[in-house]
Every structure is written in C-alpha cells, then in structure tokens.
Amino acid sequence: MYSFEGLGTHVRTCGTDLRAKKIQMRAAPSPRLHLFVCANRREGSPLGPGCGERGDALYDALKAEVAARRQHAEVWVTKTQCLGICPKRGATVARYPGDAPILSDVEVTGASALLDGPPASASTTETIWDAIERELSAIEELQTSKVLELARRLKPGLTMEDVQNPHDFPELDDPDWHYADGILTGMKSVTTAMRALRRRARKD
C-alpha cells in the first residue's frame, strides 16, 4: 500500500518512544502517481555505465512536464539509484502506487505519456480517496489565504498564528471575517470526517 496514513501523529521508532518526547509528524495526501527515475552512474563497470545522464535528462523532462501541467501535488518525480534493470538506452522508471511494472528503456520523448493516468494496477479506491483529499486540501488552502488576507485588512501584519487566536485581536471582531473563518472551520471538519471515513473503509 502506498500511503502516509501510518505516519499519523505519534510514532515509536528505533526503540525511542517519540510519543514521550511529543514529536509530531504531519500526514500529507499521497500523490496520484509517484515516479522514481534511475540516474545511477557506474564508471568502468562491466555492468555498463548505468542510466546516468539519460536518467538525468528524463528526470528533467518529467519535472518540466509536471510543471507545465501544474500537477505538482498530483505527480511526484524522484531521482533514484539503480533499479536493477539497467537499460542500454533511455532510463529505468518505477511507478507507484500499485504493482505496475517497472519500465525500462524510457527515453525523454516518452516523458509526457508517463504522466497520463495512474499506473494500470493502481487501486482505484485509493486513487479516489487521494483525489478527494487533494481537492479538500486545495480548497482549504484557498480559504486559509482568504481568512488571512481579510485579517490583514483589519490589522496589517497579522500572521496565521495570530489569526488562530482571534480573541487576542479586537480588530478581528468583524462579521465578514468571522464568516470567512467559520467557513474555514467547516472545511477542516469535513477533511477530518473524510479521513476518519477513509480509515474506517480500510478496516472493513
């Protein structure tokens, strides 16, 4: 399963109870597609030179295509070391989620096609949940900016942290600001409820 759900809040690792130290981690929505592009270099090896420069070029082409499509949140591209299928041309690319086959001999001209749609074997259910979560996060981000912008009109220089403590700032006792902040609170509740539903759906 390809998910950050397990990172939740408190974790125990390496025999150290992070809970005791109150260390928190923030969960983030998974991308629709995560590509790992080999750019491994092997000098003078009988196994060949590795994907090296071809991998670098493919990585750059994929990043440029993601930027052109504005799919930064939806598609992640990561450079990696040898994936074990060393090609004579192009580079090797592993795709997640799911168990989609690793692609070898991928050339720069194939970069765009790699971004189209999820890997064939990706879990449709997971993809839908991820898409909902991405949408909710985007809407929430937009509303957060609106709340902060309104607050700064009432009292210039306020930070998001200030805005989270409105009782400290009498200037924020404004019906329009309260309305925008109420919408933001509602959105956060929807996101929390959606995540709870998702966790329940996984257990069923």
Ligand code: FES
């Ligand atoms: S060097 Fe790229 S897959 Fe081995």
